[in-house]
Amino acid sequence: MRPLLIVNPRSGGGRTGKLFDEMRAPIQRALGEVDVAHTERPRHAVDLAREAALDGRETVVAVGGDGSVHEVVNGLMQARDRGAAGTRLGIIGAGTGGDLCRTLKLSHRLDRYCAAIASGSARPIDVGRFSYEKHDGTRAEAFFVNVLSAGMSGLVDQLVSETPRTLGNTLAYTMASLRGLARSRVGRVRCVASLGGESREEELATRTVAICNGRYFGGGMQVAPMARADDGVFEVIDLGGAPHLRFAAVSTGMYTGMHVRHPDVRHFRCDRIELTLLNRDVEHAFLLDVDGEPLGRLPITVTLEPRAIEVLAPAG
Structure with a gap:
């Protein structure tokens, strides 16, 4: 079968939808004939990817941002649970974040994305499976491939989604971050973590805790500089519960990865x-950020699915 391109026309502030007709010719020169499906609603890419994998499609390409990749991965994992595990993931980054692409060392250029897909060289990566509480109080299950965090990061996601995009993505994110910091609250979080069957339990006092398969979130913040997407472990980063100004200073260090040396920050695997x-009482300000998407809230249970998906990307 031809590769299926799942295109999110709303990614990149709507630029993907406007530019895709121009992108299609160079894509087909690199990949040959392709089939294209445009998403029409939130989570539509989940359904499209799942059905493509169940139909035996060898390659499904997410054309969009981190949210688009997240949805396609969820569809491929749903198909995997039903016995269809052979579909490879391709990525053509066309959004504003590109955090997973940074971890996978995919250069943000159309020709480089196409070359990675055309090479046929696939590497297996881990995926997180998690159960969580939706905003209506019901339970649900989903997957993530990059970073799942809880706290201020999820609040910022929600505020970004409510901010008019006429301001531009960078300004919208900056404004949401400032508002999110002001509204953030310190959560007392019971944490039960295990590695190789050995468990530990403790209570965290934190504004944000991140469970990392990839290194980056928030459009280039290196939240877990030690993370690898294929090593069979999550890197957990607790950013602590410092007062607002000190927390802001700690957060700024994520652009270089130096925050992990700060005494307020804790790391374990x-x-x-x-x-x-x-x-x-602080749950309204302690929300989930799942691969850049505001999805729900605690409590969550997360397990690692090792080497669950093959992605067309350079070897790690």
Whole structure:
């Protein structure tokens, strides 16, 4: 079968939809004839990717940002749970974040994305499976491939989604971050983590805790500089519960990865983790950020699925 390109026309502030007709010719020169499906609603890419994999499609390409990749991965993992595990993931980054592409060392150029897909060289990467509480109080299950975090990061995601895009993506994110910091609260989080069958339990006092398969989130913040997407472990980064100004200073260090040396920041590894918010009065400000998408809230249970998907990207 031809590769299927799942295109999110709203990614990149709508630029992907406007420019895709121009992108298609160089894509087909590199990959040959392709089939194209445009998403029409949130989570539509999940359905498209799942059905493509169940139909035996060898390659599904996410054309969009981190949210688009997240949805395609969820569809491929749903198909994998039903026995269709052979579909490879390709990425043509066309969004504003590109955090997973940074971890995978995919250069942000159309010709480089196409060359990685055309090479046929695939590398297996880990995927996180998690259960969580939706905003309506019901439970759900999903997957993530890059970073799942809880706290201020999820609040910022929600505020970004409510900010008019007429301001531009950078300004919208900056404004949401400032508002998110002001509204953030320290969560008391019971954490039960295990690695190789050995468990530990403790209580965290934090504004943000991140469970990292990839290195970057938030459009280039190197939240877990030690992370590898194929090593069978999550890197957990607890940014601590410092007062607002000191927390802002710690967060700024994520652009270089130096925050991990700050005494407020804690790091440990696991392959399974449970997080429960003990002071539920702050749950309105302690939300989930899942591969850059605002998805729900604690409690969550996360397990690592090792080498679950093959992605067309340079060897790590």
